[in-house]
Amino acid sequence: MSNEKRLAGEAAIRYVEDGGIVGVGTGSTVAFFIDALADLKDRIQGAVSSSEQSTAQLKRVGIPVLDLNATGPLSIYVDGADECDPYKRLIKGGGAALTREKIIAAASARFVCIIDSSKRVELLGKFPLPIEVIPMARSLVGREIVKRGGNPVWRDGVVTDNGNWVIDVHGWQIADPVALEKDLNQIPGIVTVGLFAQRAADVVLIGDREM
Ligand SMILES: O=C[C@H](O)[C@H](O)[C@H](O)COP(=O)(O)O
Numbered sequence: 310m311s312n313e314k315r316l317a318g319e320a321a322i323r324y325v326e327d328g329g330i331v332g333v334g335t336g337s338t339v340a341f342f343i344d345a346l347a348d349l350k351d352r353i354q355g356a357v358s359s360s361e362q363s364t365a366q367l368k369r370v371g372i373p374v375l376d377l378n379a380t381g382p383l384s385i386y387v388d389g390a391d392e393c394d395p396y397k398r399l400i401k402g403g404g405a406a407l408t409r410e411k412i413i414a415a416a417s418a419r420f421v422c423i424i425d426s427s428k429r430v431e432l433l434g435k436f437p438l439p440i441e442v443i444p445m446a447r448s449l450v451g452r453e454i455v456k457r458g459g460n461p462v463w464r465d466g467v468v469t470d471n472g473n474w475v476i477d478v479h480g481w482q483i484a485d486p487v488a489l490e491k492d493l494n495q496i497p498g499i500v501t502v503g504l505f506a507q508r509a510a511d512v513v514l515i516g517d518r519e520m
Pocket residue numbers: 334335336337338339388389390391400401402403404405406407410
């Protein structure tokens with residue numbers, strides 16, 4: 310699978326425009342994209358990063374890391390996913406970077422999602438759905454998830470880049486991801502739901518093939 314991840318990371322380069330600013334996601338697939346982007350670093354202004362992990366790699370390869378508040382809207386965002394359905398709706402957050410990822414995706418005109426074939430599913434939910442929560446709301450959010458038939462598991466020991474905690478929800482087969490995303494977004498204490506359904510990907514690359 311890591312060969313497909315590398316191919317996807319390299320294939321995403323063809324969507325990067327000269328002189329532009331690139332939104333950069335997080336994870337092992339994105340790491341291949343950043344390595345490929347390093348070869349073009351003199352042709353872009355820089356990148357907006359979704360995590361401390363990606364920021365460190367971007368700086369290491371000499372790509373300037375810019376502040377989203379200063380750049381304004383971006384033309385492109387490149388990121389991986391944990392699951393992707395036929396409508397390019399995603400589960401993300403396996404690496405706990407979902408909040409900043411969702412912010413940059415929302416600020417970008419085009420979301421290019423890079424995955425290997427194991428991430429492609431008919432129905433989202435086999436991968437436990439990550440939810441970032443304010444720490445004091447962990448139990449409240451857990452009870453709300455149980456009411457909705459899910460099995461919440463606290464990702465003990467993990468603190469997000471925003472100082473919050475992550476709950477992974479097992480046992481949901483997500484037939485209507487847009488409705489679930491909207492519903493969960495109403496629960497106090499939830500910062501970000503790892504469903505990218507209201508704002509799905511625009512392009513999905515599985516290895517070097519477009520879905
Ligand atoms: O929080 C992490 C992100 O949503 C990643 O994009 C996702 O977990 C996929 O990561 P990887 O490319 O390592 O499988």
